[in-house]
Amino acid sequence: MSYEYYYNNARNRYYNACSEINSCQNKLNDLRIQQQNTVNRINQLKTDIKDHENAYEQMVQVVRHEDGLNSKFAAVMNKTDDASANFIGMAVSSNVVSKNLTQVYGDETARTKSTLSDVMSTLNTRKNTLNAKISDLNSQLRAAENQLQNIKSQISSTQADLAEWRRIKTNASYDMEYYRRKMQEAV
Numbered sequence: 001m002s003y004e005y006y007y008n009n010a011r012n013r014y015y016n017a018c019s020e021i022n023s024c025q026n027k028l029n030d031l032r033i034q035q036q037n038t039v040n041r042i043n044q045l046k047t048d049i050k051d052h053e054n055a056y057e058q059m060v061q062v063v064r065h066e067d068g069l070n071s072k073f074a075a076v077m078n079k080t081d082d083a084s085a086n087f088i089g090m091a092v093s094s095n096v097v098s099k100n101l102t103q104v105y106g107d108e109t110a111r112t113k114s115t116l117s118d119v120m121s122t123l124n125t126r127k128n129t130l131n132a133k134i135s136d137l138n139s140q141l142r143a144a145e146n147q148l149q150n151i152k153s154q155i156s157s158t159q160a161d162l163a164e165w166r167r168i169k170t171n172a173s174y175d176m177e178y179y180r181r182k183m184q185e186a187v
Contacts, residue, residue: 003182010175017169024162031155038148045141052134059127066120077109 003179003186007176007179007183010172010179014169014172014176017165017172020165021162021169024158024165027158028155028162031151031158035148035151035155038144038151042141042144042148045137045144049134049137049141052130052137056127056130056134059123059130063120063123063127069116069120
């Protein structure tokens with residue numbers, strides 16, 4: 001029986017295990033860096049989502065007042081019509097050329113109404129854009145959380161591999177010592 005053959009076999013297993021242990025440790029380091037980067041990304045996404053949701057809620061509050069603005073604008077128009085009718089009545093009774101205030105301020109009123117409609121339309125568009133961005137950020141958050149779970153699974157698997165290679169290394173070192181002694185006894 002050649003103890004040297006068994007010794008060399010154990011030594012090869014030992015060096016192979018050392019190499020695999022280094023490989024597992026490098027992989028673990030890489031995975032931990034990925035894990036930290038993913039955690040940072042998740043935290044940033046959560047912050048972005050919160051900021052966008054706050055902006056969205058404020059936009060909803062502004063847009064919610066559109067009906068109130070329109071009714072107040074209509075009230076101003078009604079009062080202008082009433083004032084115009086009163087002014088025409090005063091002008092007729094005093095034999096002065098009368099002016100229709102509704103016609104005088106008509107262009108300004110139309111521009112104001114158009115501007116108000118444009119502003120509210122823009123706000124509604126921005127509100128919808130914010131809502132779409134929040135949905136996109138939530139989708140990115142779910143993907144990042146899934147990626148984090150995948151990384152954690154890979155870390156667990158690599159740690160199990162590392163433990164197995166350490167066991168193999170220990171057994172190979174015991175075998176090397178055993179066969180080294182047997183070779184010395186044979187001499």
